[in-house]
Amino acid sequence: MSPRGRRPAGSPDAREAILAAARTAFARDGYRTSLRGVARGAGVDPALVHHYFRDRAELFAEAVVASAAGTGAVDISERAQAISRLAPEELGEGIVRSFVGLWDGLGGDRFSAVIRAAMSNDESLAPFRDFIVTGILGNIMDKLAPDRPELRGQLIAGQLIGFGVVRWLARLDEVASLDIEEAVALIAPTIQRYATGELPSSAA
Amino acid sequence: MSPRGRRPAGSPDAREAILAAARTAFARDGYRTSLRGVARGAGVDPALVHHYFRDRAELFAEAVVASAAGTGAVDISERAQAISRLAPEELGEGIVRSFVGLWDGLGGDRFSAVIRAAMSNDESLAPFRDFIVTGILGNIMDKLAPDRPELRGQLIAGQLIGFGVVRWLARLDEVASLDIEEAVALIAPTIQRYATGELPSSAA
Numbered sequence: 455m456s457p458r459g460r461r462p463a464g465s466p467d468a469r470e471a472i473l474a475a476a477r478t479a480f481a482r483d484g485y486r487t488s489l490r491g492v493a494r495g496a497g498v499d500p501a502l503v504h505h506y507f508r509d510r511a512e513l514f515a516e517a518v519v520a521s522a523a524g525t526g527a528v529d530i531s532e533r534a535q536a537i538s539r540l541a542p543e544e545l546g547e548g549i550v551r552s553f554v555g556l557w558d559g560l561g562g563d564r565f566s567a568v569i570r571a572a573m574s575n576d577e578s579l580a581p582f583r584d585f586i587v588t589g590i591l592g593n594i595m596d597k598l599a600p601d602r603p604e605l606r607g608q609l610i611a612g613q614l615i616g617f618g619v620v621r622w623l624a625r626l627d628e629v630a631s632l633d634i635e636e637a638v639a640l641i642a643p644t645i646q647r648y649a650t651g652e653l654p655s656s657a658a
Numbered sequence: 659m660s661p662r663g664r665r666p667a668g669s670p671d672a673r674e675a676i677l678a679a680a681r682t683a684f685a686r687d688g689y690r691t692s693l694r695g696v697a698r699g700a701g702v703d704p705a706l707v708h709h710y711f712r713d714r715a716e717l718f719a720e721a722v723v724a725s726a727a728g729t730g731a732v733d734i735s736e737r738a739q740a741i742s743r744l745a746p747e748e749l750g751e752g753i754v755r756s757f758v759g760l761w762d763g764l765g766g767d768r769f770s771a772v773i774r775a776a777m778s779n780d781e782s783l784a785p786f787r788d789f790i791v792t793g794i795l796g797n798i799m800d801k802l803a804p805d806r807p808e809l810r811g812q813l814i815a816g817q818l819i820g821f822g823v824v825r826w827l828a829r830l831d832e833v834a835s836l837d838i839e840e841a842v843a844l845i846a847p848t849i850q851r852y853a854t855g856e857l858p859s860s861a862a
Contacts, residue, residue, distance in 0.1 A: 570777060573777065605836075608824055608830040609821075611824055612830075614820065615824065616815075619816065620813075620815055624787050628808045632861065635860050643851070644851070654843030657840040657843055
């Protein structure tokens with residue numbers, strides 16, 4: 455600790471201290487917790503939070519999602535940024551490939567652990583919901599067709615979560631044994647329709 | 659109790675005794691528990707189990723799913739039978755309308771309770787998985803296109819579970835506020851494609 459009671463910027467444990475403080479803050483205040491408060495809790499300068507983490511979504515993914523998954527890092531935020539650079543007609547394939555690649559790569563039990571941590575009760579759910587809506591879907595909103603993009607993003611989230619539950623948590627055999635190319639070929643058209651397809655007149 | 663230690667067939671609590679014994683048996687042995695053992699546990703003649711419950715799926719839905727949902731009855735088995743009488747091209751709309759109608763009708767918190775009960779750990783999951791694969795999907799298998807019907811059924815289950823998680827558990831606002839006609843119009847084409855559409859060559 456420096457004389458001001460703060461960890462200096464170069465301290466090797468500053469990043470860990472931020473992650474620990476963020477976990478506490480997100481659990482206490484939800485996704486919209488103060489990042490200044492996180493810095494205060496970690497005993498670091500607020501600028502250091504932004505030095506280590508691109509944005510709130512990355513901090514949440516690293517502090518909360520990775521912790522629930524029992525792994526070191528979960529690059530959800532980076533993947534969402536990469537998806538936001540795709541052409542609209544590439545969204546279906548790009549989103550499914552990124553989603554399946556991420557959780558297959560980490561090992562499917564990581565997905566199960568996150569889903570269980572998120573869903574166990576309404577209180578645990580709230581920050582994950584805000585992370586999905588704001589931190590992930592917010593990044594791709596301007597790629598979705600302009601009529602009801604929020605609805606489109608939520609339909610995409612539903613298809614991905616359900617596919618993940620069947621593949622990695624319930625492990626239904628036929629879906630669990632698809633390779634990633636088969637998974638992309640099967641699910642991407644659904645995601646593409648939700649992303650850019652015409653909405654039925656009753657929902658437009 | 660009769661002299662043989664069994665409840666007579668007309669006993670008003672025989673059905674309740676079967677349900678209680680079934681809950682215990684499914685939890686102990688999984689979905690494939692012996693129905694004779696259930697009758698024995700309830701102190702009734704095995705024929706009475708079949709008198710009150712059409713099949714294993716109906717018994718599981720009434721004993722385990724309804725109990726997890728905190729409600730008196732969940733007519734999943736009857737709905738699956740009704741779906742099995744639809745023409746193939748009606749499956750998308752029929753399945754979504756039945757699924758959304760069921761859980762909207764019961765109140766969305768019932769769906770959340772069942773999902774939480776099923777997913778809380780691998781042990782709790784197993785009987786629900788067998789119920790979905792055997793008790794529900796088994797009923798509609800011969801309506802699905804003949805190439806890879808099990809895969810098709812599991813993809814359908816994934817889309818429905820994910821839509822349900824977003825609508826009733828996470829309650830993402832745009833999906834939660836769809837009326838049933840909008841939900842059917844948005845989700846039925848996905849279900850129809852999984853049920854009868856051409857599979858991509860990599861997965862066929």
